[in-house]
Amino acid sequence: MVWKLMLSPTAQKLVDLFVKFPTVGRRTAQRFVFYLIKSDQSEVNDLIEAIKNLKNKIKLCDWCGKSYETEQQINGLCAICSNNQRDKTVVCVIEKEVDLETIEKTGQFKGLYFIWDTNNEEQQLKKLSNRIKKETVKEIILALDPTMDGRQLALKIQRSLETLAVKLTQLGRGLPVGGEIEYADQETITSALEGRK
Ligand SMILES: [Zn+2]
Numbered sequence: 001m002v003w004k005l006m007l008s009p010t011a012q013k014l015v016d017l018f019v020k021f022p023t024v025g026r027r028t029a030q031r032f033v034f035y036l037i038k039s040d041q042s043e044v045n046d047l048i049e050a051i052k053n054l055k056n057k058i059k060l061c062d063w064c065g066k067s068y069e070t071e072q073q074i075n076g077l078c079a080i081c082s083n084n085q086r087d088k089t090v091v092c093v094i095e096k097e098v099d100l101e102t103i104e105k106t107g108q109f110k111g112l113y114f115i116w117d118t119n120n121e122e123q124q125l126k127k128l129s130n131r132i133k134k135e136t137v138k139e140i141i142l143a144l145d146p147t148m149d150g151r152q153l154a155l156k157i158q159r160s161l162e163t164l165a166v167k168l169t170q171l172g173r174g175l176p177v178g179g180e181i182e183y184a185d186q187e188t189i190t191s192a193l194e195g196r197k
Pocket of ligand 1: 062063064079080
């Protein structure tokens, strides 16, 4: 017989919310809840306050989807998109914001990013193609994870943009198959960017 943990409805409600977090399974969610039950009231208050601030003070960039503190924003754009030094003719499509941080750390990429939102694929494709038509985007780099999902997404984007006058490239070799960009080291990312085709 499988032993099943019986939680009170109040605790269970929170477990169900934590389970929605990326990489958090039921067991971890339960640990979080037990941790909170034992925590001081002040620590719980800090957590509630921090979550509230996250939603009040952090917004997503209108163009690339990167998060930013609202006081740093310029016309709804993040610091990268509103930076005139960035090369607006090259757009790097990534799956997660953490990939942006990984690529930025190499200091090798001077273009703009576009964080793919899987919940809004049609709208995302439209946004990309509009940008290509209206602005002078010359190259779209698909810096997607070398996983099944990443490959399928690359195909979808290629098909929908193939009639437009834009060069579509993908990261070169070096990224481990099935791996994720966020875990790749700077050298690997740099050579994958240089070797794009
Ligand atoms: Zn942006």
